[in-house]
Amino acid sequence: MKTPNDGLGYWLGRSGISRKELARRVQTKAREWGQPNVAPNATRVRGWLEGETPRAPIPDILAGVFSDHFGWRITTYDLGLGEGSSTEAALAYDPSFAATVEVVADLGRADVDRRQFLAAAPFAAVAGVGPSRDWLLATLDQEPEPGPRVRLEDVSKVKNMFSTFQEMDVLQGGGSGRLVLAEYMNQHVYPLLRRSHDDVVRRALCEAAAEQTYLLGWMAYDNGEHSVAQRYLIQSLRLAEESRNAALGAHVLAGMADQATLLGDPAEGRRLAQAGRQGLSRTTSPACLADLWCLEARALALLDDKVAAARAVVQSERAYERVDLAEEPDWAAFIDPAYLHGEHANTMRDLGNPKDAEEHARRSIEHAKKQNRARRGAMSHAALAVSHLQRRDLDGAYSVGLRTLKLSGQVKSSRAVEAVQDLQRRMQPFGGRLVADFSERARELTTAA
Structure with missing residues (x-):
């Protein structure tokens, strides 16, 4: 019946x-x-x-x-x-602004109301090809639906919330606070996109919405919800393009590159990072450029192109030397020595260069400790521990590994847990009491996660 x-x-x-x-x-x-x-x-x-x-x-x-x-x-x-078709529509880069508004609003509602269904949706390995191309080439001329006019003061309220949520992510992990941000976007931000605005307000509003939609994607990515993250990032890229902010679009492509490399497709990660750098040719953001070179280096290391990877690390460092924090947007705040040295440590780890990996890891740890950034500290401690293993120093790796476990337990981040699991796997061939003890402690963390 x-x-x-x-x-x-x-x-x-x-x-x-x-x-x-x-x-x-x-x-x-x-x-x-x-x-x-x-x-x-x-x-x-x-x-x-x-x-x-x-x-x-x-x-x-x-x-x-x-x-x-x-x-x-x-x-x-x-x-x-x-x-x-609403869930799959979030994988598309729609030329219609009105359609994009409905897709991203549907995605936000699905994230809050139907998370289990959305999390089960697959990650589409080739979904980044069209959006990155279209972002570089598209010209748009559609207007939003008429309605009560949005003012710059409304946009300022949205932008003022961004730093609060970004700090929550940096200090507590992507699994903490994302649903609060999603609900805020559903109730206060996405509805504004449907209303009428003059061109200046529209671009500012799309920029603010793109920033926070990106942050939703980044939080989902950090929490291991990759299908959700992918959909948010694609729609964020579309909103960034509507805002005419090339640096913000390049920043979104950096996030997409990071995700592609993490999920085992460094060739796609490299291509997305290169697309971001090409887009930056029309604007200036040394912090974003440093990030894109950094992520290209990560991808090149996994592609076993040692010379190009080392060169990309140098380019990243040179770009960051030109950073003026007063001139960079709020979303670039996390692109700092703690982050960059931590990622360079991972690049050197993958290149089999434990000496340079240790140097970058220690510099990242120093900066992260000053900022109370447990997630970054955990990931950089994991890279440092691996550098000890690469020199056959199990005692050193075990000692640093315990610190990794402690910091990972302070945040809700699947990336921190995955760093622990990677360290655990690398320890296994050594065997013995220290490895058994670390594995038992790691099991407690992963079970709790």
Whole structure:
């Protein structure tokens, strides 16, 4: 026996539309969408209300019909018809600003309301190819829907919240506070994108929304939710392009490059970093440039291009020498010696250069300790411990490893836990009491995580 569709029944009753009229509107919308073979009648609508699942693309068409009627976004999920195409749409770089606003708003709602479903969605390995290309080439001319005008004061309120959430991520890890940020975006930021604004306000608002959408993606990435992160980053890139802020777009590509390399595709990571550097040719952000060279070095090390990787590290350091913090945007605040030296340590680790890995790791640890950055401290301690292992110094690795465990336990970050697990795997061939003790302590951390 089918279960009645209460969601569809609720919205149909609230609309006051009859079954026959709904069938007619679905037919009209289907023709607008190039689907002339979709021709339901009142009997079919009754079947949907009684629990039959309409075939694609009818759920999305129904969502479009009800959205038109009420004047705000009604999703297939609201209608009790599953996710429709909204989740996959977040992997696309849509040329329409209005469509992008709806996609990113749907993504934010899914993150808060349907996290289990969204987390189960796959990471698409080639999804970054189109967005990075389109970001470099696209020119846009669409306007948002009319409505109450947004002021620069509204945008300032959004931007003032960014530093608060970014500090939460840096000090506590991506798993801490992301849902609070997602709810803030759903309630206060994404609705502003639908309203009317002059060109200056629109660009400023898209920039602020892109920053925080990127931060949502970064938090998801740090928490190991890569399919969620990928979707946020693609939509952040689209909003950054709408803002005409090339440096911000390059920053988003840096995040995408980092994720691709982490997930085992350093060639894609390198390509994304190079696309970011190409985009930066139109603007100036030495901090972002330092980050992009740093991430390209990480990818090159995994591609076993030792000469190019070492050269990229040098380019990163040279770029950072030109950084003026007063001239850099708020989102670049984390691109500092603690971060860069920590990533350079990982590059040197992967190049099999324990001496330079140790030097960079210690410099990163020193800066991270001053800032109380447990996540960065944990990851750099892990790199330092590996440098000891590469010199066959198990005692040194064990001592540093214990510090890694302690710091990792202070934050909610899958990357910190993964650094511990990587260290644990590298210790295994040594065997003995110290390795067994570290493995037991690491198991306690990973189980708790």
